[in-house]
Amino acid sequence: MTSQTSHDLTLADLGWSAFFMGQLTLEEFETLRPLRLIAVERDRATGLGPDGPITMTFPPTLPAGDTAVGDWVMVDPAARRIARVLGRQSVIARKAAGTDNRQQLMAANVDTLFLVTSCNADFNPARLERYLALALDAGVTPVVVLTKADLADDPQDFVARAAAVSPRIADVVALDATDAAALAPLAPWLGRGQTIAFLGSSGVGKSTLVTGLTGDGIATQPVREDDAKGRHTTTSRTLRRTVGGAMVIDMPGMREIALQDASTGIDELFDDILDLARRCRFRDCAHEAEPGCAVQAAVDGGDLDPARLGRWRKLRREDALNSEARHERRSRERTFGRVVKEAIDLKRKG
Numbered sequence: 513m514t515s516q517t518s519h520d521l522t523l524a525d526l527g528w529s530a531f532f533m534g535q536l537t538l539e540e541f542e543t544l545r546p547l548r549l550i551a552v553e554r555d556r557a558t559g560l561g562p563d564g565p566i567t568m569t570f571p572p573t574l575p576a577g578d579t580a581v582g583d584w585v586m587v588d589p590a591a592r593r594i595a596r597v598l599g600r601q602s603v604i605a606r607k608a609a610g611t612d613n614r615q616q617l618m619a620a621n622v623d624t625l626f627l628v629t630s631c632n633a634d635f636n637p638a639r640l641e642r643y644l645a646l647a648l649d650a651g652v653t654p655v656v657v658l659t660k661a662d663l664a665d666d667p668q669d670f671v672a673r674a675a676a677v678s679p680r681i682a683d684v685v686a687l688d689a690t691d692a693a694a695l696a697p698l699a700p701w702l703g704r705g706q707t708i709a710f711l712g713s714s715g716v717g718k719s720t721l722v723t724g725l726t727g728d729g730i731a732t733q734p735v736r737e738d739d740a741k742g743r744h745t746t747t748s749r750t751l752r753r754t755v756g757g758a759m760v761i762d763m764p765g766m767r768e769i770a771l772q773d774a775s776t777g778i779d780e781l782f783d784d785i786l787d788l789a790r791r792c793r794f795r796d797c798a799h800e801a802e803p804g805c806a807v808q809a810a811v812d813g814g815d816l817d818p819a820r821l822g823r824w825r826k827l828r829r830e831d832a833l834n835s836e837a838r839h840e841r842r843s844r845e846r847t848f849g850r851v852v853k854e855a856i857d858l859k860r861k862g
Contacts, residue, residue: 521562527621527707527759532584535598544586544595548759549620550751552579557594559585560751569593580604580617581749581761582707604650604709607770607834615772619709619749619761624653624701628712628721629674631664631686638823640677641781642769643711645827647682649777654682655701657710659717662688678781689717692724704757711763722762725754771827772834782824788816 522528526548536546547559547566554576559566568587570576574594579585584598600620608616627643629635640656647654656674661667667686674684687694701708702725710718722728749763771778779786785807789797793804799821800808810816 521560521753523562524705525753525757526560527582527705528584529601529705531601532598536586540586540595543588545589546598547585547587548751549579549581549583549585552576552581552749557585559587566592571595577614577617580620581751582620582622582709582759584621602651604646604652604711605772606646607772618763621707622650622652622709622761623706624655624708625650626655626657626698626701626708626710626721627682628657628659628710628716628718630660630716631658631667631670632660634713634716635670635673637673637677639713640674641823642771642827644678644682645771645774645777645781646711646769647777648780649771649774653701654678655698656682656684657698657712657721658684658686659689659721661686662691681781689720689724695721695724698725699756702754702756702758705759707751707759707761709761709763714764719762722752722760725756725758725760726752727755728752770834771831774831775828775835778824778827778831782820782827785816785821785824 523546528546528548532546545561547561547568549557550560550565551558555569557568557570557576557579559568566587568585569592570579571593574597579594579597580603583600586595586598587593588595602622603620604618604622604625605615606618608614625643625647627640627647629640635658644654644656656678658667658670658674661670664670671684671686685697687697689695710721712718749761751759751761754760788806788810789799791806792799792802794802797805797807799805802808807816807821811818811821
């Protein structure tokens with residue numbers, strides 16, 4: 513029995529809750545069917561319900577890019593067409609690749625985001641902070657998962673370094689992803705009806721973890737020994753069911769994630785710096801050479817790592833720049849849309 517063909521599932525098993533039920537009108541409840549998206553392609557999507565998977569089309573007003581794996585949708589069962597996407601409890605998104613500053617939806621309605629890195633050269637505190645900010649801004653529980661612990665001389669050193677990145681925010685788990693028995697520490701986040709997702713670079717063991725949790729066979733690729741970089745195994749996002757009953761989203765490896773509209777997550781991750789900033793003498797303190805700067809005083813006193821301060825500044829600048837550019841693009845699109853509508857109205861009246 514595989515996670516996508518089981519016919520003994522209930523909506524609750526798939527993550528359905530009162531949050532989604534409360535969005536339905538009486539007419540929708542009587543005529544449409546709720547399904548959870550387990551795969552999204554350019555011109556179609558696959559939804560999963562108690563009766564199994566169904567392939568659906570998008571209405572003209574709904575681009576595929578406006579949906580994400582994990583979304584709950586209401587579907588016209590006769591036409592096999594999505595009628596609408598229900599409001600999300602959480603959404604994980606990043607700035608899309610390219611220069612148009614669009615937002616790319618990565619996953620929806622996730623409860624826990626496993627941030628995967630390995631006990632080797634892949635470990636990078638700055639990247640881990642970026643992942644954490646993304647998770648916190650999405651409103652999901654972050655858990656740092658350190659793989660390849662069996663290959664490290666001192667895995668506890670990596671655990672300590674990961675814990676230092678977010679001492680009050682995320683649990684840290686070290687394990688051997690290739691040993692199914694070693695996955696037991698993840699059990700607290702794998703309850704029936706819960707949705708988890710894995711995020712990390714290629715080659716850190718995400719697909720191996722998914723294989724162990726779902727029991728499905730997924731080909732994995734070896735890691736290059738010289739730089740600890742792996743090859744892409746997962747090339748698209750899919751939602752599957754674990755052996756224990758949770759739903760898991762496996763995502764392609766992403767070494768870099770550009771943040772956009774993630775200021776809430778950044779502030780939560782670096783709340784220690786924000787607390788210091790509130791004690792500065794001047795409200796508009798740039799935390800560089802101003803007199804009475806509590807942030808610089810903490811650096812000088814050894815209470816704040818200057819590298820952490822630099823990473824905070826970098827993430828804030830990046831997020832502000834990408835967010836401003838996105839809002840400007842959306843404003844231009846709205847203005848252009850109004851101009852087109854007015855031109856069409858004039859043509860009709862003439």
